[in-house]
Amino acid sequence: MRTSAKFAGLLSICLLLILVFTFSTSPVSENKTPQLLAKANIYNMQFPQEKVYLHLDRSSYWASEDIWFKAYLKDSPIPDCNLYVELLNASGRVIQKKMYWAQGGLAYGDFHLTDTIPTGMYQIRSYTNWMRNFDDCWFFRKDLVIVNLRDKQTDSEADRLKERKIDFQFFPEGGTFVTGIKTKVAFKAADQNGKGLDAEGRIVDDLGHEALKFKSNFKGIGNFMLEPREGRKYTAQVKVAGEIEMNVDLPVSKPEGINMAVNPIDSTKIEIRLVRKSMASTDNSATEYALVGQTKGGVFFRKNIAMVNNAFTLDIKKQDMPTGIIQFTLFDQEAVPVCERLVFINHHDFITVEITSDKEAYLTRERVQLGLQAFDKEGSPYLSNLSLSVFNPESQLRTADYPNNILTHFLLGAELKGLIEDPGYYFKDDSLSTLQALDNLMLTHGYRHFEWEAIREDRFPRITYPAEECIKVRGLVKSILLGKPVPDCSVTMMSVKSLLDIKEQKTDSLGQFLFTDLYFNDTIQYSLQAINKKGKRNTQIELDTASFVSPPFTYLPVTYQYIKENPINTTTWLSESNKDLINKKWHVSDTILLGDINISGTKVKKGDGHIRVYGTADFVLDMKKENDVYGSLFDMLDGQIPGVVLEDKSFYIRGNQQPALLLLDGVPIDADFLVSMPVKSFDKVEVVKYAPMLGSRGNNGAIFFYLKRGQQQHFINPDAEGMKSCMVVGYSVIRKFYAPQYNAQLPTQIKNDFRSTIYWNPIVRTDSLGRARVSFSNIDQAGEVQIVVEGVTADGKLCRGVGKYMVQPKE
Known part of the structure; x- marks a missing residue:
């Protein structure tokens, strides 16, 4: 993963130098686009947009179960770093927080759910310290449902519908809407949580004439073609979700400008058509523009364009573009963006993991042998690092038809702004309807990387949170009498557990000290001692605990409506034997149906000043x-x-x-x-x-x-000047998934086995032939078993595979 990132950076610099030289020798030497692109390249080198994805063993859980996950990082500024993973409830409180050392961009761990955790919507959030310098849209988020059978479910759907707010927006292709130019206009209807809603209606002008009718295609998104006429204003008369009627004004068309129209549906090329309208009807003189194509901060295409006769058409071969989102921007001579368009290119160059089993059907508790093989579309094998989940789908509450996965996250979710529902839908096939839906997504969601205007004005991010390659303890030493920083002070840190674990540092000119290169699991108590240059301990130590304080909570996209429409059938899942097991454990009645989940508010309560290393207390x-x-x-x-x-x-x-x-x-x-x-x-x-x-x-x-407040100084080590005791949070202890191995001669080892996750393995590695094998025992539940495997290759290619097999009851 790291090698390809370094190569891409070097290639980007080489291309930039070549193309800047090309621009400098062009007839229009005053074009400022090369300088802007040079700034953009500096931005991308100094501020890499790190991304993280978590593969979870499932999407919904029961109280007292475990949430297993593996993290995959890409585009990190350092090869190994600290990774934070949090479990939040619907009101934004951090229930649990873990820290892992992501070595080579990989880490894995778990959350244990208590038997008292209430039923509701929760969110897994993951990030690094470096990611906190940017918009938190870069954080990984995964919504999930946790069900506690002890809870009494309440129906709040009626109240929710009363509070629903509709957001309806128009997105002219290229970002411009020019009078007299036929333009593709995309639209999206969504509620206050970003959830798409079906919409249909008609466009009428200010004279009451109907221009066209329209209807959304997928998740409230669609498009129509409209040529705005001079002097006319347009309004959409819309019906949303089949019941809510509203009028929405379209943007007012401009008398002049350039429209960019792109046709990405062709399998071999994309066609870009530029049409200009000028107030001077006789002005057909050539005007210089620069068309730039870039992806993930790397410029791969640049062309000078002379707009002769106010039109220009260009074909670009898809084979010359990488897989992913391509941002095409047209700049004028002052390097000001004139119009912009996103296009998705899919070469299907991810790695397929084929899953095979030694049988098509197994008996309960029978041993399963799975074979995995990772290969590309040419059939070439790949060394890969994978995570494998085998689970019972009947225990799952489906919250999406086409859920997020490692491909959709890194190719779509981590690149586009806003909520993307059912992202797997856009990669399900190459049919015309799917490709059109994907292109509509490009038209309605903005690119996350940077804004050209910020690059032009040198508004670069302020780095407040450096990349963390290890555990660090930092603080400040002050004098007791005056409270001023004490420079050149000797600070000793000693582990309470081991007298051999002793480290020493000197404070800088500001009285600050930093202990680094700490690598340990669990939480360790340290004792710190500060002695000034005169050998006196008349000092006080203040520790910086900001690194473990969670970022502010932003939002929890509610998948509540899907749950309402597709409730889990616990009666089906709870077979008679399993029902007895659940009843004994939870003391519930024989019939349990999950109703609607009551989502509490999302207002974040202010802190009380206490520093905690845990989430929510019991x-x-x-x-x-x-x-x-x-x-x-x-x-x-x-x-x-x-x-x-x-x-x-x-x-x-x-x-x-x-x-x-x-x-x-x-x-x-x-x-x-x-x-x-x-x-x-x-x-x-x-x-x-x-x-x-x-x-x-x-x-x-x-x-x-x-x-x-104010009482601490009277009770914590009152006699020890220059001393400080602290608990330093280490890396979370990694637990191993327990998978029982049944002995056929001891059939009653475990009375009942109805685990939702049958097998989880976060460290599956394929060999030079792309092969790996795993084995495990089935549970006591008959029916279909699903398998999901995800991961990366040594050079950073994404891997994914799915499979299933049947389990039959013993006679």
């Missing part, structure tokens, strides 16, 4: 009101926290044999120390029943005690 006790009635914290909390028992001045979370880990403002602390603290000093107490982010010490849960 229980929160607010202690802001001072209460001197209780003699100690133990007296006050006894019986106040559900599921927590106090025995011998220790806190036990029900179900655990060992006491919970206690932390005071993020620092592990003894229970005896808490006894001595006045109750009125505390702000909150939060209980986390499952705390893997704290390592093995969090296996029995953790209770976080937070002090009121």
Whole structure:
């Protein structure tokens, strides 16, 4: 993946130098387009647009299950980096957060769902620190449904429909709408969440004359041809979703300008036709323009164009263009964009992974042998790094007919602005209707990379978040008396677990220090000590914790309507034996039907100033009101926290044999120390029943005690000047997917096995012949089993394959 990126960058520079020279020797030497393209090349080299995709084992989950995933990064500024993966609820709260070291652009992990997580819409979000410097549209997002059978479902669909807001927009091809030029006009009807809605209607002018009728093609998107007449204004009379009527004005046509019309449907070429209209009807003189084609920041096509007789037609062979989105821009002599058009080129040059099984049908619990082979369209094998998911489709709540995958994400979703529904639809075949739908998508969604106007004005992004190649601990040393930074101060960092893990750094002229090259799993407690040049410890240490603070929540595209129209049939999935298993586990009735999911609001609550290494606590006790009635914290909390028992001045979370880990403002602390603290000093107490982010010490849960502001200095190491204790979050521990291996001679090893994910393997590698083999055992559920494999080759090509087999019940 990295080699091809470096080669592409070098090739881009070479092409740029050649073409700049070509422009400089052209008759119109004053053309400023070469300078603009040189700036664009600098932008792309300095600010690579990193992208990440997560392959999940499924799209919907039950409470207490695991979400398994593998991450694939492309176009990263560094070969190995820290990757953040978060689970958010519908209101934007981070439920869980993980950090992984993506070595060579690859990482894998999981989320464990508690048995108390409520039913609702959730979102997986992933990003790197570098990606935070740009619009968060570059973040990976995956909407999913989590179902808790303990919850009572409520119907809020009627309320949702009342709140629906319609957005109807027009997009003239090329971005211009010129009087007297017949123009393709695309349109899109969507609700407030970006979900496309069927639309139809007619176009009428300001005199009431009907110009045409139109109807959307796919997901509320369509187009029509219209030649605006001089002096006329046009309005669309639209009916959306079969019931909502509205009038929408079209853009007012301009008296002069250039229209760009592109025909990309031909299998061998694309035709670009430019038509100019000038106010001076006799002006047929040649005017110089520059047509530029670029993809992902790399310019691959550039041509000077002389507009003679106000028209120009150009054919470009598709074989000369790479797979992906191509942005064609027409510049005038001042390097000002005149019109622009996106085109998608598909050479089908991704890698197919063929899946074969040793049988067409298996028995329950029978061993399955799968063979994988990765090859291109010419049949050549490829070394590849893959992730494989085998799951029971009857356990899934379908939220899309053509869901996102590694191909659609990197080729469409990561390149276009806005929500793209059912992205797999655009690659399902090469039929005319599919190609037209894909072209309509190009007409209605903007390109994400950069805006030419920003490049012209040298408005480059401000880098606030550097790329993270490891775990870092940074901070500031100040003097206690004056509070000023202390330069040239010796800072020692020592692990509480190991006296051999000692590191030392000097503060710079601003009193700042940085410990780098840290690579460890789990969370480790460190003790820091700062000694000034005089050998004194009259200093105080402040740590920078911003790197682990989650970015602001933006939006959760609601797939709620699809769920309403396609509810999961849990009666079908819950076979009699499986139903008994679920009933025993969840204590639910015999018949369970998933109704509508109540989506809560998306307003983000302001923080309370406390730094947390976990998402949402299982229980929160607010202690802001001072209460001197209780003699100690133990007296006050006894019986106040559900599921927590106090025995011998220790806190036990029900179900655990060992006491919970206690932390005071993020620092592990003894229970005896808490006894001595006045109750009125505390702000909150939060209980986390499952705390893997704290390592093995969090296996029995953790209770976080937070002090009121201004109280910390009185209780945390009050006698230790120049000392600071901190919990440094390491890389998340990687768990292994458990797949039982059944022994035919011990048929009752596990009484019931109705796992939704039958097999997950994030590290499948094909050999030099493109081959790999895996094996696993079936579950007790008969029916169809689906297989999805995704990944990348050594040179960054995308891989994907799907398959299925049948499972029959034992007689």
